Amino acid sequence: MGDEVQGAGSPRREELLEAAYAYVLRHGLAGLSLRPLAREVGSSPRVLLYLFGSKDGLVRALLGRARSAELALLDGLPENDAAALLRTVWEWLAAPAHRDLLRLWVEGYGRSLVEPEGPWAGFAEATVRDWLAVLGRVLPGPAATEALALLRGALLDLLATGDAERAGSAVAAYVARLR
Numbered sequence: 001m002g003d004e005v006q007g008a009g010s011p012r013r014e015e016l017l018e019a020a021y022a023y024v025l026r027h028g029l030a031g032l033s034l035r036p037l038a039r040e041v042g043s044s045p046r047v048l049l050y051l052f053g054s055k056d057g058l059v060r061a062l063l064g065r066a067r068s069a070e071l072a073l074l075d076g077l078p079e080n081d082a083a084a085l086l087r088t089v090w091e092w093l094a095a096p097a098h099r100d101l102l103r104l105w106v107e108g109y110g111r112s113l114v115e116p117e118g119p120w121a122g123f124a125e126a127t128v129r130d131w132l133a134v135l136g137r138v139l140p141g142p143a144a145t146e147a148l149a150l151l152r153g154a155l156l157d158l159l160a161t162g163d164a165e166r167a168g169s170a171v172a173a174y175v176a177r178l179r
Contacts, residue, residue, distance in 0.1 A: 013051040016041055020048075020058065021065045025100040029059060029107055059119035063108045069101055070127065074134045082138035083175045086147060090171045093155050094164045102159060150174050 019041035024032065034045035034055060052058035073092055078084040092098060109127065112120035128148070135144035154167040161167075 010051065012047075016043055016048065016051060017061055017065060019043075021062055024062050025104055028104065029062065029111070032059070034058075056119040063120065063123050066101060066104050066108060067123070067127065067130075070105065071130060074130060077134060079137060082143075082147075083178050085135070085138050086151070086171065086175050086178070089151060090154070090168060093151065094158060094168055099159070102155060106156065106159060147174070 020037060023037055023040050032055070034048055038045045038048055048058055049055070052061055073089075077088055093102065105127070108120055109124045111118070112123035112125070115121075131148050131151075132144050135147050139147055150171065154171050157170075158164055158167040
């Protein structure tokens, strides 16, 4: 079956997308198998393939769903204060409640770098553009890139070590230098 989506926009597709999203937040996308996923979300592999066109189509839809969660954060950030924006972003990134989403984001980001033609295509580049657009509202060009690099590095460090205090201290030191 190709990537054509038969059930695009259907309530059942949206319901299954949300259930599948909850599943991949817990289990990740690596080694995603349609049978266990379908069983968990109360469907069948055949229905998932019909509604999403293919397994790749489902992965693209799940990455899109993760990106929409990220964009929701970006829409609510302070507009005129770089320090407040960066503090708000870091608080959100460091919140334990967001760890599953952030692990999924890292997985999608990394896979899009090593499998640029697959369902991950463009994911990393799109998130860089999203974040630079937001940071660029309060920081000039190179400073937005520097802030993004710091946030991404601190996030990866936090996810690897769980040391929110140390990673947060690095972000706080950077924010203090903005004043």
